[in-house]
Amino acid sequence: MKKLVIFLFGILPLAVLAQNNLGSANDYDRIALDVFIPEQVESIPEHAKSLIISKLTNAITEKGMAGAGASPRFLVTAKMELLTKDIAPTVPRVETYTFDIYLYIVDHVDKTIVSSTSFTAKGAGSNANKAYTNALRTLDLKNQKVDKFLDDGKRKIIEYYNSRCDFIIARAKSLATQNQFADALATLSGIPEVCKDCYMKALDEVGPIYQDFIDHDCQVMVNVASAVWASQPNSDGAMAAGAVLSGIDPDSRCYSESRTLIGKMEQKVLKDEKRDWSFMREVYQNEVMLEALRIKAFRDVGVAYGENQQPTYVYDIMWVFR
Structure with a gap:
């Protein structure tokens, strides 16, 4: 749990030196964009798709904007539209294609285009896949046109957050x-x-x-552990319940309640089976075993393990390609 929040807020240092200065080059370091082309896009062959994603990633990396943000509302994507196709009656056969290549920064939540630019490219090869690939290999995205595309996108993203805070x-x-x-x-x-x-x-x-x-998750875990222990008040039940309780953040308000439950289980297991709490050490030291026990305990009481612990992202940007 704590690891998740550390991950989410690794980009939010407490010492804030930022200014709303659109002209500062360092501003790029604070806006992270991920490159995404949906698998459902069939107009770009797979190898060509990987190549254009790589080129786009390199371009935004050069500007210091690469890397998915914790809440990646804004994405960079690309599409290709075929303009012409010529097949030369030669041996070997040569296919020549001309494409328009469109780059977009999109708000995938509101389904709007934030910034865009386009290029025309030509490629030839013995088949369509090679023609697409050769066209993209010659495409240089480190130029003033792409710089302006990214600058416009950065400015509008900043305006979005400032105006809708x-x-x-x-x-x-x-x-x-x-x-x-x-x-x-x-x-x-x-x-x-x-x-x-x-x-x-x-x-x-x-x-x-x-x-x-953490308070909510603590209470859920205490409830699950209590239910597991009530249904199986022995060392096996204590092991499963203890695995659940070990995931509770010590800063949560019901942490003391979890310790009280552990104390009750410890006393009963010692009294009934003459086993002290040291039998749990093997479990606590084995993360795989611990996780497996947690998942089983949650399933046994009908609670979805990890529910609402991970942010949900659905990148629906197929509207760009229609």
Whole structure:
């Protein structure tokens, strides 16, 4: 649990030096964009798709914008449209294709295009796949046109967060009240550091939502462990319940309740089976065994293990390709 939140907020250092200065080159370091082309896109052969993703990733890496953000609302994608196709009656056969290549930065939540640019490319080969690949190999994305494309996207992303800050924070709070804590934290962590005022407001909300997060999960784990122990009040039940309780964050408000339950189990197992709590050491030292016991315990009492612990992302950008 704690590892998840550390991951989510690794990009949110407490010392904030950012300014809302669109001209600062360092601003790129605070806006991370992931490159994504849906598997369902059939107009680009697989090898060509991998090549264009690689070239796009390299281009945004050069600008310091590569890497998925904790809440990757904004994505970079590309599509290719065939303009001409010529087949030369030669041996070996040569197919020549001309394409328009479109690059987009999109808001996949609101389904809007934030920035775009396009190129025309030509490639030839013995088949369509080789022609596509050869066209992309000659494509240079490290140029002023791509720089402007990324600059425009960066500016509009910053404008989005600055203008909709209160709405974004309200959305995060709403998710938290629905026990969708990971999504709430991911929503807050997606605010770039460069948007200083909004970023600071988000930081103010992180602590309370995180506390609610670990408190909620603590109570779920205590309830699951109690149910497991009630149905199997012996060393096997204690092992399963203890595995569940070991996942509780010590900072949660019901942590003491979990320790009380462990104490009760320890006393009963010692009394009935003459075994002290040292039999749990093997479990605690084996992460694979511990995880397996946790999952089984949750299933046994009909609770979804890990529910709402991971942010949910559905990258539906097929509308770009229609």
